[in-house]
Amino acid sequence: MNRHYASPKGTAAYPRGSSAFLNGFQPRSQPALRRRRQLFQRLILLGGVSLLLVIFIFPSWRAAILPALSLGLFHPAADLHLQTVRYYDLSEVQGTERGWERGERVLMLTPLRDASSHLPMFFSHLRNLTYPHNLIDLAFLVSDSRDDTLNMLTEMLQELQNDSDPKMAFGEISVIQKDFGQKVQQDVESRHTFQAQANRRKLMAQARNWLLSATLRPTHSWVYWRDADVETAPFTILEDLMRHNKDVIVPNVWRPLPDWLGGEQPYDLNSWQESETALALADTLDEDAVIVEGYAEYATWRPHLAYLRDPYGDPDMEMELDGIGGVSILAKAKVFRSGVHFPAFSFEKHAETEGFGKMAKRMKYSVIGLPHYVIWHLYEPSLDDLRHMEEMKQEQEALEREEKERQLAAQKEGQMKSQNVAAAKGSDEGPAAQPLKDAGKGSSNK
Ligand SMILES: *[C@@H]1O[C@H](CO)[C@@H](O)[C@H](O)[C@H]1NC(C)=O
Numbered sequence: 001m002n003r004h005y006a007s008p009k010g011t012a013a014y015p016r017g018s019s020a021f022l023n024g025f026q027p028r029s030q031p032a033l034r035r036r037r038q039l040f041q042r043l044i045l046l047g048g049v050s051l052l053l054v055i056f057i058f059p060s061w062r063a064a065i066l067p068a069l070s071l072g073l074f075h076p077a078a079d080l081h082l083q084t085v086r087y088y089d090l091s092e093v094q095g096t097e098r099g100w101e102r103g104e105r106v107l108m109l110t111p112l113r114d115a116s117s118h119l120p121m122f123f124s125h126l127r128n129l130t131y132p133h134n135l136i137d138l139a140f141l142v143s144d145s146r147d148d149t150l151n152m153l154t155e156m157l158q159e160l161q162n163d164s165d166p167k168m169a170f171g172e173i174s175v176i177q178k179d180f181g182q183k184v185q186q187d188v189e190s191r192h193t194f195q196a197q198a199n200r201r202k203l204m205a206q207a208r209n210w211l212l213s214a215t216l217r218p219t220h221s222w223v224y225w226r227d228a229d230v231e232t233a234p235f236t237i238l239e240d241l242m243r244h245n246k247d248v249i250v251p252n253v254w255r256p257l258p259d260w261l262g263g264e265q266p267y268d269l270n271s272w273q274e275s276e277t278a279l280a281l282a283d284t285l286d287e288d289a290v291i292v293e294g295y296a297e298y299a300t301w302r303p304h305l306a307y308l309r310d311p312y313g314d315p316d317m318e319m320e321l322d323g324i325g326g327v328s329i330l331a332k333a334k335v336f337r338s339g340v341h342f343p344a345f346s347f348e349k350h351a352e353t354e355g356f357g358k359m360a361k362r363m364k365y366s367v368i369g370l371p372h373y374v375i376w377h378l379y380e381p382s383l384d385d386l387r388h389m390e391e392m393k394q395e396q397e398a399l400e401r402e403e404k405e406r407q408l409a410a411q412k413e414g415q416m417k418s419q420n421v422a423a424a425k426g427s428d429e430g431p432a433a434q435p436l437k438d439a440g441k442g443s444s445n446k
């Protein structure tokens with residue numbers, strides 16, 4: 001019956017067997033379809049119930065799930081993807097010489113360790129930066145700190161982001177916490193310090209890599225490393241360095257000194273050019289050895305960026321470097337994206353920032369220093385300096401006491417003399433007054 005009803009005109013053209021198969025299949029397929037449909041309905045019901053459960057049990061997921069659902073109801077399927085899939089064109093974030101005009105984002109990274117005393121100064125620098133703050137994302141690594149760094153940082157960040165001037169607030173801010181077992185350096189013999197130096201640098205390298213890899217986003221064109229203990233730097237430092245359009249660039253870093261120590265001094269000796277002597281030395285060293293600059297143990301005779309400074313030199317003058325220091329580094333984000341990092345092992349006999357410079361060079365990136373563009377590191381007196389300063393203070397006080405006594409003596413003498421002169425010649429002011437003037441400004445004669 002079914003067969004006749006279903007047979008259109010052309011049925012006769014089909015072989016009988018085929019027709020029989022078709023018709024014979026259909027009746028049996030009906031319950032199967034129904035079962036499948038029921039299964040689907042149950043699955044959908046089950047899915048709906050679990051979704052509701054999830055939404056009520058994990059309220060934090062609501063934000064993620066509800067918009068996706070509502071979008072799914074009102075828009076074609078393609079829009080559903082927008083919520084969870086992001087597309088980035090990294091050719092747009094290469095970094096150019098006028099990044100501030102093109103809206104290029106900078107990731108500014110600062111490792112902190114027992115730094116609470118430096119934070120007010122650091123935040124003053126942040127506020128003074130002329131690069132558009134909304135284009136700068138800040139990231140801090142707080143590690144191995146025994147002081148109040150973290151709490152203070154949190155407070156100051158809230159204050160900064162809540163400033164009444166809307167131009168003051170920065171972009172995204174990340175605070176990362178992780179200890180690396182960096183021990184507080186005790187006052188030990190200098191030889192020991194020299195050996196401890198390599199280990200310290202390797203730990204510091206790890207800290208930098210953690211901070212960077214946790215916070216670098218596809219939106220960043222530049223990465224700026226800046227230490228918290230910089231005392232003086234131009235407000236335009238980001239633009240000044242960026243204008244050179246180099247892959248890696250550092251300023252010269254000096255520090256002010258008290259007058260008795262000469263007034264100023266090169267600070268960062270990690271920025272240098274490779275020398276034949278140093279290469280020959282490196283060849284003689286163990287594979288795991290790390291050369292650290294500024295110690296007599298390794299006389300490398302390298303040209304240091306710091307020593308090439310001329311206070312009247314052109315601040316835009318460039319110098320090719322191999323190793324660099326970490327106080328203030330501006331680098332294109334692509335340098336890190338392509339795998340250059342801070343080696344926490346001996347890379348060409350160097351670690352951390354010096355190893356970073358060498359690795360960037362190996363990957364054919366430009367590594368540049370500016371000998372006459374200077375920023376100033378905070379001067380923190382060493383124990384020796386403090387001792388010396390205490391001695392000088394005592395000497396100074398002794399001198400002042402002596403001076404006072406001499407003045408008093410001179411005063412008395414002068415009074416006696418002038419009394420004598422007055423007695424002899426009346427009130428005439430004569431050469432007798434001279435010694436009083438020589439006695440200095442404390443003179444009670446005036
Ligand atoms: C920031 O700018 C203000 C005003 O010019 C200045 O007083 C302050 O010293 C600057 N801060 C730093 C750290 O240079």
Ligand SMILES: *[C@@H]1O[C@H](CO)[C@@H](O)[C@H](O)[C@H]1NC(C)=O
Pocket residue numbers: 158159162164
């Ligand atoms: C933000 O600033 C306003 C006033 O400018 C102040 O009332 C508010 O308490 C501040 N909020 C925080 C979290 O500091």
